[in-house]
Structures are given as structure tokens and as C-alpha cells.
Amino acid sequence: MSSEEGLSSTIADWLYINSWWLLLPFIMLLVVAAFIVAFVLLLYMISPLISPKPLKLNGAHVVVTGGSSGIGKAIAIECYRQGAFITLVARDEAKLVQAKKEVEKFAINDKQVVLCTSVDVSSDYSQAQEKLGPVDMLVNCAGTSISGKFEEVEVDRFKKLMEVNYLGSVYPTRAVITTMKERRMGRIMFVSSQAGQIGMFGYTAYSPSKFALRGLAESLQMEIKPYNIYVTVAFPPDTDTPGFAEENKSKPLETKLISETAGVCQPDQVAKIIVRDAVQGNFNSSVGPDGYMLSALTCGMSPVTSITEGLQQIVTMGLFRTIALFYLGSFDSIVRRCMIQREQLKAADKTE
Ligand SMILES: NC(=O)C1=CN([C@@H]2O[C@H](COP(=O)(O)OP(=O)(O)OC[C@H]3O[C@@H](n4cnc5c(N)ncnc54)[C@H](OP(=O)(O)O)[C@@H]3O)[C@@H](O)[C@H]2O)C=CC1
């Protein structure tokens, strides 16, 4: 027997004896796949248990702070169109009366009413509790924005934004929560911003006040879930409102250029999405593809309200982080280019 023959017969013997071992990795793979499929099916079977029952807006009482303008007014209209009773809360009485008239145009039955109360949500709110009566859904939308470089924003503006955007959501929520817990039902909505998911140039005062809402929402949701009350945090992009127009008058170029990435939305489009998510009891409400990516990417330890949402987060997170790194690179280069341009302008001014 030549040495070549010997070698091939050894391999054949080896293959014959051990061939089924070769299949082992495939068998294991099949078993793992079967387990995953069974697990996902099981999750879907129990999903009705973790998804809240949708809120019936028809006949419900919805309170909207910041309801006299922009996104808040659009939310009020969207709820009114679905048969809700509305209370609008803001400071300026004339604007409130005007908004009330606009909302009333969308009535679907003659029992519906729109009330308004002039309250500054950033100062204590406890007296308002009795006036309001039972509330099915509270929309915390009153808010304002200030942009500018960190050292150029006056110190008291940092405080003001926390008072209006953050504490202005705490006080109204405190006013309605006890009754909601007693009735074992309700929805609380916080209108944050995409700038509450990503810290960016020009928003050193604004972003923290919007990030804070997310922390409040997560903590509160864990407390009140057993009472069948669901919290929604909305993270809209730039939206075409009077507030946005005002903000644009003094917005740094960098902030404008970076924000443009996510585009500008219309308030009624934003309101539709937010109201749908609040009715369904979704914790997270995002607008547009960038909003979707940002929410999946920054979900952290936030509560999950559907199996599909959880699975999507698991599958997409790594991919979205990869995309985010490119975005961050482009934002850094916007900031660097603007800085160089400013310095060149300054130098040119000096030589003149
Ligand atoms: N527009 C945008 O690009 C985006 C906005 N957002 C957020 O959405 C919310 C609404 O924004 P937008 O519609 O643009 O704003 P607007 O400026 O158009 O409207 C703000 C509303 O809040 C009320 N409000 C402001 N301060 C107080 C206060 N202290 N007490 C009671 N009511 C108050 C205003 O009425 P009054 O002044 O009479 O009190 C008005 O009704 C804000 O929280 C904002 O941060 C988030 C992402 C994007």
C-alpha cells in the first residue's frame, strides 16, 4: 500500500466514524433558532398583557397646557375632533379665547365644550386642582426655548427654562395625579423635544430642561403603572409654530444647520402622532425617520409598551449607533467650519 492510499483511507475511516459530528453545529444552530422562534411567539402571545388598553377620547376630559398656540393647540384640536372635552391652559387670556374659538370649529357633537384658564404653570399650581375636576389626559405642552452660546445666555435664563419647561410640567401633573390614581385610569403626556435626546450646540439651557422631563417620566411611570395610568414622552423635531418663529430670530447658525438634519414639521402632523401614541399608552412618541432612530438609540432603561418596539430596539441599536457616529462627525464639522468662518470675519474686520 502506497503512503497516498493509506492517507485517503484514514480520512475515509475518520469521516465514516465521525461524520455525524460534523452536523452537530448545524443541529445546534437549528435548536437555537427554534428556541428564538418559540420565544418570540411566546412574547407575542403575552403581548396583550403588557400593552395598555387604548383610552377612549370620545367623552374624555383632556387638559392641554400651552394649548393656546402651536403644538399644544394642534393637540387640543386633534383630541376635540375625536370627541374629547378640552381645557386649555396658558397665561395670555386673549390668545386663549382666540384658540378656544378655533378648537370649537372641530366639534363632532353638541355636548362638547372647550374651557380655558389663565395660569402660569411655572408658579405653583395647587389651587387649579379643584377647578379642573377629573382629568382623563393631561398634556404638558407649555414651554419655551432660548438658544445661544453657553457663556452668552444670561444666567437667569437657565433657571427660567427649568421653571417653565420642567417645573411647569411637574406642577400640573401633581394637580391631577391623585384623582387619576383614585380613578385608576389616565394618561400623562410630556412634550420634550429631539433636543431632549441629543445635547447640541446652542441648547445648553434648553436641552437640560427637556432631558429632565424624560427622567421625570420614567420615574413616574414606574410608580403609576399599577394604577393603570400611562405616561407618554413626545420628542418632536423643529415644528412650524409661533414659538419656533420667535426662537429663530436669535438662533446661532450652528444650531440652525444641525437642526435642519431632522427637517421642519407641521404642528397638526406632530399632534396626530403624539395623540395616537398617548391614546395607545406608548411611553415613547417620535416623529419622522430621524426621530425613530433617535428614540431607538436612546431608549436606555425606558419602559417598553409593545413587543414589537422591544424587538426593534434590540435589532437596530448597533446599526443606529453606527449611523449616529456619522451624524456626530458631520455636526462637529459644522461647528468647526462656523468657528473658522467667524474668526476669518473678525480678522477681516480688524484689518479694515
Ligand atoms: N416648535 C418646535 O420646534 C418644538 C417645540 N417643542 C416644545 O413643544 C412645546 C410647544 O412649543 P410651540 O408650540 O412651538 O410653542 P408656542 O410658543 O407656539 O406655544 C407655547 C404655549 O405655551 C404657553 N406657555 C408658555 N409659557 C407658559 C407658562 N409659564 N405658563 C402657562 N403657559 C405657558 C403659551 O401661552 P402663553 O404665552 O400665553 O402663556 C403657548 O400657549 C414647548 O414645550 C416646546 O419646547 C419641542 C420640539 C420642537
Ligand SMILES: CCCCCCCCCCCCCCCC(=O)[C@@H](N)CO
Ligand atoms: C441615528 C441617529 C440619528 C440622529 C439624528 C439627529 C438629528 C438631530 C436633530 C436635532 C434637532 C433638534 C430640534 C429641537 C427642536 C426644538 O425643540 C426647538 N425648535 C424648540 O423651539
